[in-house]
Amino acid sequence: MEPNRLFFALWPGEAVRASCNAAARQLNIRMPSGGYLSSPERYHVTLLFLGDHVPRDQEDAACRAAALVRAAPFTLTLDHAGSFRNREIPWWIAARSTPPGLTAFYAALRDAMLQARVSLERLRFVPHLTIARNAKIILPPTPIEPIDWAVDEFVLIRSRLDLRPVRYEVIGRWPLLAPEGGTATPIPAPPQLDLF
Template identity: 45%
Template sequence: MQQPDLAGFAAPDNNLHRLFFALWPADDVRQEISDAASRLLWEHEPGGRRIGPHRYHLTLQFLGDYAELPPSLVAQASAAAASVTVAPFELVLDRAGSFRNRSIPWWLGCETVPDGLLQLWDSLGAALARSGVRVQSGKALVPHVTVLRDAREPLPAQGIEPLHWPVDSFVLIHSELGARNAYTQVGRWSLR
């Protein structure tokens, strides 16, 4: 397990600091997601803002937004993650669709949620609760990778050519929204 990098998290700035656990695709899977997104965008011409492939992820547990990211939260969340024991699994992205909120995000998701993903989500949520870390995720997992924001129209749910994503780890991401708009991987834990 990688130790969390706490350097500089408490420095005040004008950015919003977001912290979340996620599945982080390998480069080959990231490219397949990008190719699938390109096909959808070419077919439907939805306008909007395409998400850069370097930002593709599947959120597991959302820990919140902060004016300054508390190092103690990163340490508690990292300790909780280290206690999670779930076997590696395969995630198959075989659906595309959108959510009906203001930004009309388009996503790639799965018809059938693998048991391993549900176990990881449950185990991580329970470990965070035991560690006193408040989770701000919903009460149910809706696995998806966002590929576009601010589409002109929703995308009706539809099948896509299946993308096979071998999942053998999960990560803690610090996202800075503002001038930097950057993702930093704070920690990575192997599934075992």
């Protein structure tokens, strides 16, 4: 089966990308990662990962379900940096606390995919934007100058594994629209990053 790696994501505009890139460079100056900084063109926050070999019927079902999602726009304030302790030691920036709007939107998107019987992988949601990969050192929880991101849309991305370097291709884009009768009702937040 041909590779067809798909994931839903929040896709920042140019101003947010520039601010994230500046934060990444400042962090790397203060504490050189020993790895490599991510390209700003690849910055995103993964929402749901559909898999590496998504059949066309599943891709089509995901697009139809995405068009039905209703959630209000929200602001995501990226104000902390850190790293995961896995093999590649990625550095990231994220919000210290997830806004209720993101929690409600994620739940609406996940539920829409499950109702449409779209197969999902990696259901654990840890919202972050990767700024460096293959670091040689762990980045401890570090405050950064807050970056306010007005989130008003989401996208479906195809990771082009056939290209070198791998590129992301936006294959679907949907606006965030509040449900009729007001904003989405926030639900309890999923597990958060341990930033302390």
